[in-house]
Structures are given as C-alpha cells and as structure tokens.
Amino acid sequence: MKVPENYYSEIFDFKGQWEVPSKCGLKIIRKGGKTFVIVTELYQDNPGTSVTATGYNLAKQICEKKDLPLSQIVYLECTPDTNSVLSFYDEQYFEVTFNDTSKANYRKLSKDEVRILLN
C-alpha cells in the first residue's frame, strides 16, 4: 500500500483538520502557461488528515509555502494506485475548484488528460 515515489517530487508537511500534523505528496508542473499543483494522498504514510478532508486549507498552505497565487493555479488531487487487490484503488486525478465558502467541487480527469499533463 506504499505510494510509489514517482507520484510526487517532494513530501509536503501540512496542518490537517484540528491542526493535526499531516503529509502528502506534492508535484508542481508548469505547462502551457499554467501551474498545476498535484497533491497525492499517501495513505498509511500520512499520519493525519487526508488531502480531500483538508481540501481548501491544504491548497492555501501549499500556495503560501510555495509563493503561488491560489486563484491562478490548477489544483489537482491524486489518489494513486497502490497495487491493492481491491480494484477500486485505481489511480484517479481530480481537478478541484473551491467556491466562495471554500467548498470543494471535483472534476475527474480523463486518462487522456492525465497522460497529456504528465508527459
């Protein structure tokens, strides 16, 4: 269930819900004039809150640390394939946008979109 290292460039430490120390994989890709921020759930290697449950607060913490304008990034959540026997652990990428109340809206990326993004 360990997330392969090729999913991220660095481990990002963040404060999860109730400020619980938490970790995620982080990869920042600049492509076509856009900045894609990909946060990857680390499952058992994340001692705290999941990237999805932290949502807006994680995006904000990354932008503050990396000096990025939150309104101008494309924020993506990745739940990797962990080679579990359970098939629903398939890799998935979601584009996350936040409304005025910081509530997240999700759009699942197609396999083609993921391929173009990562190649």
Place this chain on the structure above:
Amino acid sequence: MKFKLIYPKWNKLPGQTTFNLPPHGPVVFAAALPADVQVSFTDENVEAINFDEACDFVGISMMLSTQVRRGWAIADEFRRRGKKVIFGGISTMLHAEETTEYADAVFLGEAEGRMEEVINDFKNNTLKKIYNFMGKHPAIETVGPARRDLYNRDLYNHKGVQMVDLFHASRGCRFSCYPCAVSYLGGRVFRPRPVEKVVEDLATIENNRLFVVDNSLAQDKEWETQLFKEMIPFKKKWISHTIEDDPKILDLAAQAGAWYVYQAVYDTSDYIKERIKRYHDYGIGVEGTILLGLDNQNEDDIKRLIDFLLEIDLDLAEFTVMTPFPHTKAYDDLLRENRIFNHDWNHYNAGQVVFHPKQMSANKLQELYDYAWTTFYADESQESKMMRLFTKVVMREMEDGTYRPRNRELVNKSFGKEIIRKP
C-alpha cells in the same frame, strides 16, 4: 465534584437480534478522570436518562455515527438546565465540527493524562471549546484498567445470561482498510499495551466471557504470542477480530480461550476458505463479516459471494453495506464523485444504503443486503446458529470448571425489562 457520563441510544437495525453489550469507551474514559471526580453512568440503550439528576458537569461519550444526533439532543436538554456539556469518543472525533455547535467543550483524542486539565478548566470556569489531542497519543502504558464498576450489571443480562465484557489490549492499526476510520482515530501505528498492563486489567474483570475489541490482533506476532500465553491462566472465553494466520499462534489463542473471531470475507478465494478452516481446526468459531456495495462488486458478484459463504461452513455471518464514514478513503472517494446522497447520520448504520454504488442502483444494493441476510439464514436462523456457538462455549467452560449457570433471578428479564411471554 459529580460528573454525569452518558452513552446515547441509537436505533438498532431492523430484523436483527439485539444484544446490548456494556459499552467500552465510557468506562475507559472514566478511568482517566481525576480520583476526586464522582462518576454516575447512564447507558441510554438500557435505561432512561434522568435529566434532573444532581450533577456538576455532563460528559457524552459517542461511538457510532448513529449516536451523534441523539447525543446532540441530550446535550441540548442538559444545557437548557444550565449544565455544561463535554463530548468525547470516536464518533465525536468523526463528527467534531458539527458537534461543537451543541457542546460547551469537545474532547478529541485519547483521554489518559489529559482530564486533570479539563476538570480544572471546568472548575475555574475556563473550559475551552476544543481540547485537541488528535495524533498526540498518550504513552500506551498509561492506559489503566477500565472503570467497569460503573456498570449496572443487571441491565446487561438477557434471560439470566450475562453479556460479554469488552476489553482492549492495543490501540491504533497499521492497516489502512478502505472503509475504516481507525487509522484516522487511533493512528496508523499499532500500539500494543504492555502485556503486564493487560494482565492487570484482565484481573479486574469478574466476567468469564469477553470481547477483545482490538481492530486486529494480527499485527505483532511476538506480542500476540506473549499476550495469549499470559491469558491462558485466566481461563476466560473470548471473541475477537482477526488472529494471526499462524498455527502456533492459533493454537495458543485456542488455549487462551478464543471462542470465535470476526473474519472479513471479501472474495471467494481458496485462501479465505482455508483461513476459515484453519480457525475451525483449532476449535475457534468464525463469524464472517461481509461488506456489500464495493465498487468492484456487481449483482452477480454479491450473489456468488453469498453462495460461497454457505459452502465454507461459517458459524455466523454479518452483512453490512458500504458506508462512507467521515475520515475514510471511502468517504473521500465518494464525496469527490458526488455519490453520497444521504447525509443523515442516523442512517449511517451500515444497513442502509446512503450512496450510489458503482455497478447497481442504491435500491438494488438495498435489496441485495436483505437478500444476503435472508439467504444465509434461510435453513437455520441467526438465533439458532448463535445458540450453537453459545453451547460450544458452555461445553468448554464445563470442561475447565469455569461455567456459571444462569442467574435465576433474571431469567424473566432482558436488558432490564420484563419479558412478556405469549400465553
């Protein structure tokens, strides 16, 4: 100082045999309170709450998502009477943000070594809204014997038979199972209690039947071996979750009194079939726990799984539908895909479908859940199968001289209520 500790009631699943077990969380929490705090405990599942009982401070301990709405309503009643209310327990942690709206204080995390601060704040009228100890686990050796003296024992008795006592030998879990919140609640590191502490706790339990509630005992072979060796002299009979699939450990578990285990049955493989057989080879019964509605299951898969259960000689089976409890991967996945259609926590009982399954409609999954219970117990009822397991444990107790006959004074009562017999 008088502390009123409440365990809220919840609606039991329809059509299933209801047993009220003495709850574990509240008495473990109570053991962490300072010695000068007098505790009065009410489990609302077996007795009514007296909202006018004299007390200084009220604590509401919640384990299940189906308890939280009732817990909030109880808090409202006490707060209307001018009492301060603190919430704790695992479903408080899962539903913390909402719970703060109904609380004077919310305690998140494990209580050992932290309650002096809370009680002092209460006495000084400086109670904080949130006591956040999530992820900051107290040293495991500080977990002492639970306050089982707080139970009204007669209320956990069915027709003269005392219900099992709940007991824990470890916290945390190194597994991150898909629908489970334990790694969020107790951490992703397995934290076994020192065996001498477990023995000290066991020695305080008069009941000769236990439910070892640890998520899985199969996490540290050396500790598990030592634990079972130390449990043998107590001659207790116990239920637990998974035990290590190792002949030596299974043998020790049987000697230590393993009665039956809850074992997840998630596919129709020979591995599962052999796993069940190995428990039986050592005289340990198996209650299969079967989760329905995972994304990789279609209708045929579920029906095939149920057929398989009938082939592998399970002693009991318990079916649940996938339920996206907050702070699980399941919740995150279904939330992102906008597949959760019901957010009423009273319905998060693992018997009611609250999400759109991937390969069938929610109604179809609900039908299959009912079909699973009906089909598995078609030839022999759940009560009858339970009776067979019960008879086995009685026989073993008679062999080793620990059998205690029914309490004749309570044979006409079930969980504190008179049994009304049909003429």
